[in-house]
Amino acid sequence: METVLYYLVPILLVVGTVxxxxxxxxxSHKHIMHGWGWGWHKSHHEPHDDAFEKNDLYAVVFAGVAIALFAAGEWWRPLTWIAxxxxIYGFLYFVLHDGLVHQRWPFKYIPRKGYLKRVYQAHRLHHAVEDKDGCVSFGFVYAPPVSKLVKQLHENRKGFDESALKEDEPSTPAMPR
Structure with missing residues (x-):
């Protein structure tokens, strides 16, 4: 007979890992991608028409880590739950960031209210600055309130593209694909 812990530990490991x-x-987005890893990430902040960008190599690295942990889970089961x-986080990133915000799927959807609108606007504000410095909102699933991010952008004294808050056009200059 399995105990509650038999099910609870894997659930906690999965949720905790997410x-x-x-x-x-x-x-890592703030300190690596906008730091020494800018060479890969810069492609994500530039307009382009390609299906892939150099920044996608970060997803490959994270997928490699997950695959290695799945393999190592054969020897120590908790690594399977962490993998x-x-x-799951990679899937959320793909749906929210690549799909919803950057429209890298075959249909367009611009959220008009709630959590999805907040994530959408927060990441648009992240791209409202022209270089790697002075950006805000480095998360992908959690988004701070938009008013807080706008205030932060003004405090950065970098200036930003106000069109980042427009909802009707997903591909404004402030939002590279």
Whole structure:
């Protein structure tokens, strides 16, 4: 007879890993991708018509980590649940960031209210600055309130493209694909 822990531990590992990945993705986006890793990430902040960008290599690296953890889970089972959490986070990233915000899927959807609108606007504000410095909102699943981000952009004294808040056009100059 299995105990509650038999099911609870894997669930907590998966959910905890998804939460950790949002923290880690936010941290690495701010300090690596907008720091020494700008060489890959810069492609994401430039307009282009290609299906892929150099920035997609970050997703390949994270997928490689998840695959390695799935393999290592054969020897120590908790790594399988951690790998599943990373994979779920990768799916959320794909849907929210690549799909919803950057419209990298075959149909267009611009959210008009609620959580999805907040994520959409927060990431548009991230792209409202022309270079790697002075950006705001580095997370992918959590988005701070838009008013807080606008205030932060003004405090950065970098100036930003106000069209980032427009809802009707997903491909404004402030929002490279």
């Amino acid at each position: 939460a950790f990945m949002e923290w880690f993705a936010t941290w 599943l959490g990373i994979t």
